[in-house]
Amino acid sequence: MTRDRNILGWLLSFSKLFRNWLIIAFLSMILVASFEIAIPYKIKEIVDGLISNEIDKEIIVSISTHVLLLISGILIFSAIFSYILNITGQKIMHEIRQSTFDHIVSLPQSFFDKQDVGRITTRITNDVNALNEFYTNVLVQFLKEILVLVGILIVMFSFNSFLAMMIVVVNIFIIIFALLYKKRLRRVYAKLRLTIAQLNSFINESIRGMSLLKIYNKENMNYSRFQEYSNQNYQANMEQMYTFAIFRPLIEFMYVFSVAIVIWIGGGLVVNNSLTIGALLAIVFYIRMVFRPILELADKYNILQSALAASENLFAIIQTPSEKNGTRKFDGNFKKIDFKDVSFSYDEDNWVLKDFNLEIKKGQSIVLLGPTGSGKTTIVNLILGFYVPQKGNIYIDDYPLASYDLKSIRENFSVIMQDTPLFNNVPEEGSYHDVEEIRSRGEKQIDNIKKIISRPFHIIILDEATSNLDLDLERDVKQYLDSIKNKTSILIAHRLNLIKDYNEIIVLENGQIVEKGVHKKLINKKGEYYDIFNLNKKFYEI
Ligand SMILES: Nc1ncnc2c1ncn2[C@@H]1O[C@H](COP(=O)(O)OP(=O)(O)OP(=O)(O)O)[C@@H](O)[C@H]1O
Ligand SMILES: [Mg+2]
Structure with missing residues (x-):
């Protein structure tokens, strides 16, 4: 009533x-x-x-x-x-x-x-x-x-x-x-x-x-x-x-x-x-x-x-309540982003991340690797405040993410999300049907990358951003990424030719970090990363 x-x-x-x-x-x-x-x-x-x-x-x-x-x-x-x-x-x-x-x-x-x-x-x-x-x-x-x-x-x-x-x-x-x-x-x-x-x-x-x-x-x-x-x-x-x-x-x-x-x-x-x-x-x-x-x-x-x-x-x-938003402004200058004992589940049932800890320092380039469903995209979703962890917290310079104004956070990130289509074109006046331009996935990805790097940013996140590109284009992207080394970057990629010389490679499995370190160290360890790398080598001659 x-x-x-x-x-x-x-x-x-x-x-x-x-x-x-x-x-x-x-x-x-x-x-x-x-x-x-x-x-x-x-x-x-x-x-x-x-x-x-x-x-x-x-x-x-x-x-x-x-x-x-x-x-x-x-x-x-x-x-x-x-x-x-x-x-x-x-x-x-x-x-x-x-x-x-x-x-x-x-x-x-x-x-x-x-x-x-x-x-x-x-x-x-x-x-x-x-x-x-x-x-x-x-x-x-x-x-x-x-x-x-x-x-x-x-x-x-x-x-x-x-x-x-x-x-x-x-x-x-x-x-x-x-x-x-x-x-x-x-x-x-x-x-x-x-x-x-x-x-x-x-x-x-x-x-x-x-x-x-x-x-x-x-x-x-x-x-x-x-x-x-x-x-x-x-x-x-x-x-x-x-x-x-x-x-x-x-x-x-x-x-x-x-x-x-x-x-x-x-x-x-x-x-x-x-x-x-x-x-x-x-x-x-x-x-x-x-x-x-x-x-x-x-x-x-x-x-x-x-x-x-x-x-x-x-x-x-x-x-339905709006996204919770804090008031602290984020200007892109930070020392570190810190995941502290974060546990998160989309459906309150299956934990995607469990007591997850990760520190991303400013200027660091980190790579997230791991099988499908291991939680890579989820980590990105949490950093951007799309979801809120059930346990633990994410901190930017000791302040919980929730205390920040989300808009100011997202403004400082350049992100290419996995599976994000470009906005569809709106029908123009005088035409009675959609005039969406038909483009291949790779072409769309290139458009996305161009758009994303054309705006000022402090942190770049690429989630499988090059998965649909040919090797030439992928090399271009890598060159670009190399040229912006002073910025913080988080890269998610299945193909390893992009990531060999990144300074922090993180291998995930079931929402937990199983290996962590530079390429050489992980190869010598002959663990998960070593296996993934060898598999890649077979296919891509890297
Ligand atoms: N919106 C969602 N609602 C419910 N469950 C989700 C949602 N997004 C992801 N999941 C589940 O969370 C788990 C982790 O997904 P996530 O997208 O983080 O994996 P990923 O490591 O990025 O995998 P991929 O390599 O396929 O991109 C998966 O089991 C997935 O089914
Ligand atoms: Mg993903």
């Missing part, structure tokens, strides 16, 4: 930005509602006047003019309020989208590990749009219908309280029915959404893995799985249609039934002179107005449900 209230508070906080506009919209809405209620009342005046012969031509003309003015008023003020609502709706969406995106950018890396890119995209695009529908189509309409309902009840009670009571009782039954029906609708919609999500992610997977699919000749299997998902979606759609098909006629029936009751009981009252014919006629009009929102309920309910789901999704993102 408090959670719902928080979500509502969050949504309303955006409306506050446009308070004045929304007040104007709301006032216009009140006018529209009262004009709508006034029209049947005017008709009642004419009818009763005609019947009692207490009306002349002039009065008829004047009442008709009123009706005309009321109708014009409805048109004008409806236009004003829907104009304002649509515009503020768009503005609110813009704000929500902006603040959600800002927040997403501030989130820690662990958030992105658990979230699919497609899902985050959906949050920022579809979910925000669903909220827009909710603001413009549901929330305000709903307020208006409630106003109309209250107004109608007041007028009907003024006509005849007994008949008005009857109508209230019938309405209570209808509301109970609608609430029961809501349960069924919720189930049907949940199923529909699930099948659409399944279908989408299946299409997504198939298209991404198209080449694999073809290599393994799995097109047919894929086709039948698609058919299965598609079929489930079809079933869910059918179920939704049947549900609607029952709902509308039932409500229509209740409407006719209510009219019949009103005419039956109201007719009696007319005979008794406790109700005028005009009032009876007006009540029949009013009943139509009461039923209109109920009939639309099923359509609106869908919007309401997806808006609720969307706001929950968005709110969950907003509530």
Whole structure:
């Protein structure tokens, strides 16, 4: 409950930005509602006047003019309020989208590990749009219908309280029915959404893995799985249609039934002179107005449900705490970076680093070596503050990493991460499809390296930065690295021709250091490094 209230508070906080506009919209809405209620009342005046012969031509003309003015008023003020609502709706969406995106950018890396890119995209695009529908189509309409309902009840009670009571009782039954029906609708919609999500992610997977699919000749299997998902979606759609098909006629029936009751009981009252014919006629009009929102309920309910789901999704993102950030500024001048008894796990279950100790002095060039999964990239992730160790700490000159402003740390590093794509190009104006330039992995790596070394830095980290380059290009990179020897560098490479003359080679296994030292010393030791080096020698003639 408090959670719902928080979500509502969050949504309303955006409306506050446009308070004045929304007040104007709301006032216009009140006018529209009262004009709508006034029209049947005017008709009642004419009818009763005609019947009692207490009306002349002039009065008829004047009442008709009123009706005309009321109708014009409805048109004008409806236009004003829907104009304002649509515009503020768009503005609110813009704000929500902006603040959600800002927040997403501030989130820690662990958030992105658990979230699919497609899902985050959906949050920022579809979910925000669903909220827009909710603001413009549901929330305000709903307020208006409630106003109309209250107004109608007041007028009907003024006509005849007994008949008005009857109508209230019938309405209570209808509301109970609608609430029961809501349960069924919720189930049907949940199923529909699930099948659409399944279908989408299946299409997504198939298209991404198209080449694999073809290599393994799995097109047919894929086709039948698609058919299965598609079929489930079809079933869910059918179920939704049947549900609607029952709902509308039932409500229509209740409407006719209510009219019949009103005419039956109201007719009696007319005979008794406790109700005028005009009032009876007006009540029949009013009943139509009461039923209109109920009939639309099923359509609106869908919007309401997806808006609720969307706001929950968005709110969950907003509530995820941002990356923790300290205040100490790092200017790149340091004596050492120190891992002290660091233990770290991505999933709180499997330790990737265990009581890990490492000291990186300024100006040192160190190499991290070790089998796949031994924790090399993890060490880099921790230095850059993407993750926080569960035990122990990383210090820069005796201050824990957490006390530093992360931005100032990252600014002083030049990093090429393993598997980091270049940013995709954004479609240009005038073109309707992505114009991403197709480049080989090696070409992308070269671009990355160029970009990374073109900015000032104090520490360079290359994680498998040359794995996709040919030997010539790799030699160029090595020459560059040799030329910046005074900077601190951390190099992760599987091929050893780059690293022979580095002054600290660290061999990792299962998140622990198994060997450490210069090339010569480690070769003489005839341990892990010696084995890796010999293997490399066989393949690369170094
Ligand atoms: N984001 C993550 N979430 C969960 N587990 C992870 C994540 N990143 C890495 N791991 C796990 O942590 C362990 C160490 O991974 P790490 O990327 O540090 O290895 P690595 O030494 O860089 O290997 P490689 O040579 O393949 O790059 C592996 O078992 C890996 O599965
Ligand atoms: Mg790695």
